[in-house]
Amino acid sequence: MASDQYHEPIELLDEKTQDFTRIIKSIMEEFEAVDWYNQRMSATKDPQVKALLKHNRDEELEHAAMGIEWLRRQLPEFDKELRENLFTEGPIGHHDDDGSDEQTQRHKGLNIGKPKR
Numbered sequence: 001m002a003s004d005q006y007h008e009p010i011e012l013l014d015e016k017t018q019d020f021t022r023i024i025k026s027i028m029e030e031f032e033a034v035d036w037y038n039q040r041m042s043a044t045k046d047p048q049v050k051a052l053l054k055h056n057r058d059e060e061l062e063h064a065a066m067g068i069e070w071l072r073r074q075l076p077e078f079d080k081e082l083r084e085n086l087f088t089e090g091p092i093g094h095h096d097d098d099g100s101d102e103q104t105q106r107h108k109g110l111n112i113g114k115p116k117r
């Protein structure tokens with residue numbers, strides 16, 4: 001049933017929130033498909049089958065990217081995180097050790113401590 005995907009009563013959710021759920025669920029399904037195609041590519045010994053599966057996997061990656069782009073356009077906070085964390089060099093999730101970086105300060109404000117490194 002479609003309403004099984006909500007954690008709150010659907011009558012309390014506005015259209016925009018329901019669209020968020022639709023897109024987030026779609027992105028999850030696209031990545032699940034990517035994982036399945038990837039595993040099948042790894043398992044097959046037939047180069048033609050591998051090429052076909054790769055084509056299909058890459059299309060699912062495009063679908064996932066389109067969903068992420070929709071979310072980015074709706075959520076300024078997500079846009080900010082993507083801009084700060086994607087297409088960077090060096091260790092992923094690295095922050096300054098002196099605790100002065102923005103993310104550490106943000107977490108301190110919530111009293112949840114320093115993010116794991």
Ligand SMILES: [Fe+2]
Binds near residue numbers: 030033059060
């Ligand atoms: Fe897809």
